[in-house]
Amino acid sequence: MPVQRRVATRGCPVAREWGLERWRLGCSLFLEWARREEEQAEGDGVLLACWPRGREKTASLGTLRRWLQPGMADSAQAQKLVYLVTGGCGFLGEHVVRMLLQQEPRLCELRIFDLHLDPWLEELKTGPVQVTAIQGDVTQAHEVAAAVAGAHVVIHTAGLVDVFGRASPETIHEVNVQGTQNVIEACVQSGTRFLVYTSSMEVVGPNVKGQPFYRGNENTPYEAAHRHPYPCSKALAERLVLEANGRKVRGGLPLVTCALRPTGIYGEGHQIMRDFYHQGLRLGGRLFRAIPASVEHGRVYVGNVAWMHVLVARELEHRAALMGGQVYFCYDNSPYKSYEDFNMEFLGPCGLRLVGARPLLPYWLLVLLAALNALLQWLLRPLLLYAPLLNPYTLAVANTTFTVSTDKAQRHFGYEPLFSWEESRTRTIRWVQAMEGSAQ
Ligand SMILES: NC(=O)C1=CN([C@@H]2O[C@H](COP(=O)(O)OP(=O)(O)OC[C@H]3O[C@@H](n4cnc5c(N)ncnc54)[C@H](O)[C@@H]3O)[C@@H](O)[C@H]2O)C=CC1
Numbered sequence: 491m492p493v494q495r496r497v498a499t500r501g502c503p504v505a506r507e508w509g510l511e512r513w514r515l516g517c518s519l520f521l522e523w524a525r526r527e528e529e530q531a532e533g534d535g536v537l538l539a540c541w542p543r544g545r546e547k548t549a550s551l552g553t554l555r556r557w558l559q560p561g562m563a564d565s566a567q568a569q570k571l572v573y574l575v576t577g578g579c580g581f582l583g584e585h586v587v588r589m590l591l592q593q594e595p596r597l598c599e600l601r602i603f604d605l606h607l608d609p610w611l612e613e614l615k616t617g618p619v620q621v622t623a624i625q626g627d628v629t630q631a632h633e634v635a636a637a638v639a640g641a642h643v644v645i646h647t648a649g650l651v652d653v654f655g656r657a658s659p660e661t662i663h664e665v666n667v668q669g670t671q672n673v674i675e676a677c678v679q680s681g682t683r684f685l686v687y688t689s690s691m692e693v694v695g696p697n698v699k700g701q702p703f704y705r706g707n708e709n710t711p712y713e714a715a716h717r718h719p720y721p722c723s724k725a726l727a728e729r730l731v732l733e734a735n736g737r738k739v740r741g742g743l744p745l746v747t748c749a750l751r752p753t754g755i756y757g758e759g760h761q762i763m764r765d766f767y768h769q770g771l772r773l774g775g776r777l778f779r780a781i782p783a784s785v786e787h788g789r790v791y792v793g794n795v796a797w798m799h800v801l802v803a804r805e806l807e808h809r810a811a812l813m814g815g816q817v818y819f820c821y822d823n824s825p826y827k828s829y830e831d832f833n834m835e836f837l838g839p840c841g842l843r844l845v846g847a848r849p850l851l852p853y854w855l856l857v858l859l860a861a862l863n864a865l866l867q868w869l870l871r872p873l874l875l876y877a878p879l880l881n882p883y884t885l886a887v888a889n890t891t892f893t894v895s896t897d898k899a900q901r902h903f904g905y906e907p908l909f910s911w912e913e914s915r916t917r918t919i920r921w922v923q924a925m926e927g928s929a930q
């Protein structure tokens with residue numbers, strides 16, 4: 491049962507003085523007050539009992555917001571927001587950018603900050619929202635500060651996603667940890683109050699012991715012990731973001747932060763899916779099962795991850811006390827399957843076949859091959875970059891069950907996946923098919 495607290499608007503100074511019609515003028519003041527009341531309440535449901543001049547009404551904060559919204563939109567008080575998306579040209583970042591443009595009506599400027607700017611940004615510049623592309627490096631504090639200045643909300647997705655040994659541990663740390671610290675400091679110095687960080691399920695696990703995490707949620711106990719630079723860096727950065735919640739930003743108001751932890755993301759633009767597809771084509775339309783079908787992986791569609799970012803960014807403002815400093819797994823209704831069987835949901839309809847009901851090679855041989863790959867990578871480093879998919883870390887992750895089952899995002903900010911599993915699947919298949927078309 492949600493805890494519901496009745497709050498009389500006659501307790502609100504604006505309401506007491508003005509009466510209903512005049513509250514519309516002062517609606518932002520009233521909402522601010524109502525919001526604070528809601529934040530103080532425990533649980534997720536709060537009822538506001540409105541008693542204007544004898545007319546008794548009861549409404550949830552959501553309803554109240556909808557009542558007042560038209561008034562806000564008409565008035566000069568309608569807020570125009572500036573968003574900054576770091577890593578906005580990446581796989582997830584591009585979806586976040588497009589989702590914001592579609593789903594955030596209060597957006598007036600969207601800044602896209604990335605090390606490399608992509609040509610598709612140009613097509614966004616013709617719309618009603620001002621799109622500003624900023625080429626920059628999150629490790630450079632002054633570049634980050636310039637991009638953040640004047641932004642209301644920062645969505646920090648930029649990161650070095652490397653589990654294949656392409657970059658050095660120092661570089662991974664610099665981009666993922668120092669880069670995140672730079673974003674936090676820029677928010678504090680420029681007075682930006684809302685920061686959403688793209689963390690990862692890897693912050694939790696799989697851990698070095700290869701213990702399964704089966705249908706876990708944000709409170710499931712699990713020994714999060716890592717050695718690999720990528721999960722270590724994501725865990726450190728996430729902690730920095732959560733600890734920054736409540737810090738006073740320029741102007742004296744508190745910073746509100748939260749972290750989203752996607753499981754393995756899939757969808758249009760997914761590089762590893764692309765690699766598997768091309769590998770399958772090279773092998774005559776076949777892929778060979780390497781991992782037992784019983785090892786389940788949590789996967790989430792990129793459109794839903796983007797949608798969750800947009801929702802969080804929007805709701806942080808209204809539910810600061812509830813959401814600030816929180817972590818949320820990113821989830822949707824994608825089925826629990828092994829990594830390879832899940833990929834076949836898309837690669838199968840595109841003509842590939844997964845050979846073997848069981849792994850073709852014994853596990854000990856895979857371990858040996860993974861170790862050999864690691865050795866070769868180290869030996870060849872002075873000459874060339876050897877970074878195959880299989881290494882001791884990717885094998886351990888692929889071979890460990892890690893699935894989440896939670897409704898925290900639904901309870902805290904009303905998240906429901908925007909794309910059903912069928913739609914996510916269809917969109918991803920279409921993207922693979924388009925790749926096939928373009929390869930011919
Ligand atoms: N791909 C996945 O399955 C998952 C990804 N994540 C997280 O999601 C975020 C986005 O990941 P993806 O889109 O998959 O990766 P991506 O590599 O496609 O995107 C990352 C973006 O960050 C940019 N970037 C990298 N270094 C930068 C720097 N120094 N300064 C500015 N920009 C920089 C890149 O140019 C790229 O556009 C990352 O933080 C990652 O840790 C979390 C869970 C799963």
Ligand SMILES: CC(C)CCC[C@@H](C)[C@H]1CC[C@H]2[C@@H]3[C@H](O)CC4=CC(=O)CC[C@]4(C)[C@H]3CC[C@]12C
Pocket residue numbers: 651653689690691692753754755762780781829879880883884885887888
């Ligand atoms: C040939 C091998 C036996 C199979 C290789 C598959 C692996 C390359 C991938 C299996 C699981 C993936 C990881 C997982 O989805 C979680 C992730 C979260 C992130 O934040 C970044 C990416 C990744 C580590 C992802 C990377 C590829 C796998 C290890």
